[in-house]
Amino acid sequence: MNEITKQLLGLVSDLQDVPQGAYNIREDGACAGRQNSEHIKITPKTDKPGIDIHIDGSTKGEKVYIPACVTHSNVEDLVYNDFYVAAGADVIIVAGCGVHTDGEEESKHNGIHRFFLEKGAHVVYLEKHIGIGSGTGQRIINPQTWAELAEGSYMEMNTTQIKGVDSTSRLTKAKLDKDARMVIREKIMTHGNQLAESAFEVELNGEGSGADLVSHSVARGHSQQTFRSRIIGNTVCTGHSECDAIVMDHGVVHAIPELTANSVDASLIHEAAIGKIAGEQLIKLMTLGLTEKEAESKIIDGFLK
């Protein structure tokens, strides 16, 4: 595990060293470390790059780390990770991704994560993305998340992209069975000439299923963001999507949330608001002695917290 990977791991997974318990660290397209635990078994795929993560039903609150790092230019990493979460399991999956560029060539990570939650499984999925390094090459992260939630299962997805990622195209798709519940919290900040696209599609197929999706984003500099969400209610279900965006400098934000009620018993709502930081908020903080820049950054920190 090289020094840049260590630095990236600290940023995306809050790890100072290899973690206790189960983990798989991916470095420049290869495995830099892997460990199983009593309840969580990780095996490499034989037909394509990636791993299978089997989480058994006795897992209770355990964390498993699946970070991926690209440490130099001219790497295009593609990985398929499948998570099989057994009935009754309760697990926290930490799956950050860091991309470092030192040259003119781009460094790119494409991660395709699939989740199969059995009855009553409980998953918290944390995904933090960052780009670092002084190279001029593009830092690109394109994650895809596919989730199938069986009866009564629960998945919470927390994704954060704070800085340094020049281009991202995120796709999240989920299908929910009876009484399953999906909570998505997305935070994105873009700056410079960055591009970020985020698309969600959630199908509420089972009675009593529910999805709650909230995206907070900040577009600074000349960056551009597109947010798409699609919630499809096919039965008695509830869906909520919310997109709040702050635009600064010359940032551009595009929000396209879509609702489809295919059943009279589907109850779907969405809200979106795009605007700059309210003047009165700035003035209030400036009255307390902060400069305008400090006040701005305080407000943004709170918004993305």
Place this chain on the structure above:
Amino acid sequence: MNEITKQLLGLVSDLQDVPQGAYNIREDGACAGRQNSEHIKITPKTDKPGIDIHIDGSTKGEKVYIPACVTHSNVEDLVYNDFYVAAGADVIIVAGCGVHTDGEEESKHNGIHRFFLEKGAHVVYLEKHIGIGSGTGQRIINPQTWAELAEGSYMEMNTTQIKGVDSTSRLTKAKLDKDARMVIREKIMTHGNQLAESAFEVELNGEGSGADLVSHSVARGHSQQTFRSRIIGNTVCTGHSECDAIVMDHGVVHAIPELTANSVDASLIHEAAIGKIAGEQLIKLMTLGLTEKEAESKIIDGFLK
């Protein structure tokens, strides 16, 4: 003017007879009556079907009626009406459309209305659509509305499609200059196997411009509705779009409101909610002695009022 036109006029324009003041009545693709007033002049186009309506700057609160009726099957009517509203004018335009079918062939009205509002012009535009008759042919109304609002002008658009229209595809586009304001209120109820598509695109180009769009719709039977709105903020401006839909029986509603902030000073919001009538509302009215059907229709009447 035949008897069916008279009946349709009553339904779409609340007219019992030809109105006072300026009007143009279109019947099965031809003119069934036309009258100018002191301030409003209507002239037929020479290059294509339709009329030019010139509203001078001294018009103060005057109504002009531009209804169109299709009274039998196998008519496909296409009309281009252009409204030139002079600086300072204040006018109410009543432009309903009624379609009657007596046979197996469809009857169809496509109306393309363009509005050119000069500085400070004030327009209220009322558009009511209805389909009647016992024929099995489709009753189709596809209206397009294009509006250009100069500095400080105001346009309010009230559209209502209550029943009998088997298929509609509505398109409304507007461009707003400095301090111009556009208010759109749409009401649609569909039943049977009806299809309704409604798309709005509003560009807020001038400083201080604003758009406020509210759509209320009810989808009953096996009807399907699609609502699209797009608000594009290119400067200091405010945009609001709201789509509330009630689904009943096997109705399907699809809402896709889109916001684009191309300026840091654009403040844009939207909301949407799709669901069935709340149980507690029904129960409350039933406690007061109404049957379930009566309670339902009371709630829907209120929602579409």
